[in-house]
Structure formats: structure tokens, C-alpha cells
Amino acid sequence: MTEFTLTDLESIVARRATARPDESWTAKLVAGGQQKAAKKLGEEAVETVIAAIKDDRENLVYESADLLYHLMVVLKIADIPLEAVMQELQRRTAQTGLSEKASRQDP
Numbered sequence: 057m058t059e060f061t062l063t064d065l066e067s068i069v070a071r072r073a074t075a076r077p078d079e080s081w082t083a084k085l086v087a088g089g090q091q092k093a094a095k096k097l098g099e100e101a102v103e104t105v106i107a108a109i110k111d112d113r114e115n116l117v118y119e120s121a122d123l124l125y126h127l128m129v130v131l132k133i134a135d136i137p138l139e140a141v142m143q144e145l146q147r148r149t150a151q152t153g154l155s156e157k158a159s160r161q162d163p
């Protein structure tokens with residue numbers, strides 16, 4: 057079991073965001089702005105979906121890693137700490153996904 061966590065990745069992204077764009081993909085994404093970074097996140101999401109639909113386990117792992125990394129960059133540019141996402145996920149543990157969805161349906 058790896059000890060590497062998304063919090064570790066968040067720290068790496070924060071550190072590399074301040075590097076020179078010509079020596080860091082993270083810095084290049086950050087310098088390019090949210091529109092480009094979010095577009096890249098969307099591309100990685102599509103690649104993840106394709107791997108899932110093809111039942112391509114190896115690529116699903118690879119693309120999921122790309123997806124999570126690019127999500128961390130987008131959150132960094134938006135100045136949203138991973139902690140905020142984890143808090144929201146924790147809040148949702150109080151109910152099932154289906155009951156939450158039902159609570160949002162129009163009467």
C-alpha cells in the first residue's frame with residue numbers, strides 16, 4: 057500500500073506552481089490560466105471515460121492519475137484547498153447519494 061496521498065500531490069503542485077514554466081508542466085499550466093488548465097482537465101476526464109468504457113484497466117489507472125493531477129492544478133489555480141473538497145465529501149457521508157439526489161428533485 058503506497059503512503060502517497062492527494063495531500064502530498066497538493067503540496068507538490070503548490071511547490072511546482074512557482075517554478076519556471078519552461079522547466080515544469082505544473083508551472084506551465086498555472087501560467088496559462090484557468091481556462092486552459094480546465095480544458096486540459098476536461099480532456100483527461102474524456103480519456104478516463106474512454107478507458108473505463110473500453111474496460112482498459114491499465115489505461116484507466118494511467119488516465120485516472122492524469123485526471124487527479126490536473127484536478128489538483130485546477131483547484132490550485134482556483135485557490136481552493138483539497139481540504140474544502142474533503143470536507144464536502146465528509147459532509148455527504150451523512151446521507152446516501154440517492155437520498156441526496158431525491159432531496160434536490162422538484163416537488
Ligand SMILES: N=c1c2ncn([C@@H]3O[C@H](COP(=O)(O)OP(=O)(O)OP(=O)(O)O)[C@@H](O)[C@H]3O)c2ncn1[C@@H]1O[C@H](COP(=O)(O)O)[C@@H](O)[C@H]1O
Pocket residue numbers: 068069072079080081082083103121122125
Ligand atoms: N502527476 C503529475 C502529472 N501527471 C501528468 N502530468 C503531465 O501532464 C502532461 C499531459 O500532457 P499530454 O496530455 O499532452 O500528454 P499525454 O497525456 O502523455 O498525452 P496523450 O497521449 O494522453 O494525449 C504530461 O506532460 C504529463 O507529464 C504530470 N505532471 C506532473 N505531475 C506531478 O507534478 C510533479 C512536478 O512536475 P513538474 O511541474 O513538471 O515539475 C511531478 O513530479 C509529478 O509528481
